[in-house]
Amino acid sequence: MFISAVIPAYDECENLEVLTPQLIKALHELDVDYEIIYVLQGNDGSAELIERMKNDHPGLGYIAHPSPLGVGRAFRTGFAEVDPRADHVLTMDADLNHRPDELERFVRAVQTSDPDIVVGSRRAPGGVIVDMPHFKRVVSDLTTKFLNITLGRNVVTDMTSGYRLYRRSVLDELYPRTRSRDFEFYPEILMFAIEQGYTITEVPITFTMRVHGRSKLNWGASAKGYARLLSRRVF
Numbered sequence: 695m696f697i698s699a700v701i702p703a704y705d706e707c708e709n710l711e712v713l714t715p716q717l718i719k720a721l722h723e724l725d726v727d728y729e730i731i732y733v734l735q736g737n738d739g740s741a742e743l744i745e746r747m748k749n750d751h752p753g754l755g756y757i758a759h760p761s762p763l764g765v766g767r768a769f770r771t772g773f774a775e776v777d778p779r780a781d782h783v784l785t786m787d788a789d790l791n792h793r794p795d796e797l798e799r800f801v802r803a804v805q806t807s808d809p810d811i812v813v814g815s816r817r818a819p820g821g822v823i824v825d826m827p828h829f830k831r832v833v834s835d836l837t838t839k840f841l842n843i844t845l846g847r848n849v850v851t852d853m854t855s856g857y858r859l860y861r862r863s864v865l866d867e868l869y870p871r872t873r874s875r876d877f878e879f880y881p882e883i884l885m886f887a888i889e890q891g892y893t894i895t896e897v898p899i900t901f902t903m904r905v906h907g908r909s910k911l912n913w914g915a916s917a918k919g920y921a922r923l924l925s926r927r928v929f
């Protein structure tokens with residue numbers, strides 16, 4: 695297995711310093727080939743940090759952009775750079791919302807049933823959410839419920855989760871069709887996958903709130919993004 699991790703990171707230097715060794719350790723323990731592509735934004739020294747770390751970890755790399763891309767565009771930029779040898783693409787937040795030591799569950803799911811996409815779910819049996827404010831939890835819950843109703847299916851319990859492992863060939867087919875600028879990218883690509891009949895398996899994850907850095911989630915922009923996504927489905 696060759697996993698390419700594509701991780702958008704906007705001013706996440708303090709988090710990258712912790713996440714990078716943890717993720718590399720998890721990938722080593724799983725005995726997979728890998729690369730890590732950070733899609734960097736901001737000027738907080740993240741690029742310099744990764745430059746330094748690259749000396750010890752040749753699988754590490756980054757793309758730096760001066761102007762903000764939004765998560766959707768950051769992902770498309772990173773996906774376009776995935777190593778031709780990669781057969782799976784991992785996505786996760788850079789802020790330690792997602793635990794690298796739980797990557798094992800994703801890889802085991804591939805080894806067991808070989809789905810096209812493995813989604814890390816906060817709401818699947820065994821999933822845990824630590825310290826999320828009530829408001830955010832309700833909005834995230836309602837978003838998944840609403841999208842499932844709109845789709846008329848109920849296959850994914852966490853449509854907005856960013857912790858995922860995609861079969862590379864499926865991702866390459868789906869992501870060029872996405873148009874989302876921001877966080878609505880997460881449900882958009884799953885909607886395409888569901889429509890196309892690709893197989894999706896969920897594994898439970900432990901979601902922990904960020905300790906360092908600030909949230910990039912803009913409620914107004916996100917609401918508009920979701921509205922755009924849903925209007926495209928309805929009309």
Ligand SMILES: Nc1nc2c(ncn2[C@@H]2O[C@H](COP(=O)(O)OP(=O)(O)OP(=O)(O)O)[C@@H](O)[C@H]2O)c(=O)[nH]1
Binds near residue numbers: 703735786791
């Ligand atoms: N390159 C890039 N990365 C981004 C951008 N916006 C968000 N990100 C990253 O995308 C991931 C998800 O964004 P977060 O701000 O953590 O959103 P969230 O998880 O809903 O909010 P938190 O409660 O703060 O964790 C993080 O790794 C961010 O650094 C962007 O415009 N460009």
Ligand SMILES: [Mg+2]
Binds near residue numbers: 791904
């Ligand atoms: Mg986050």
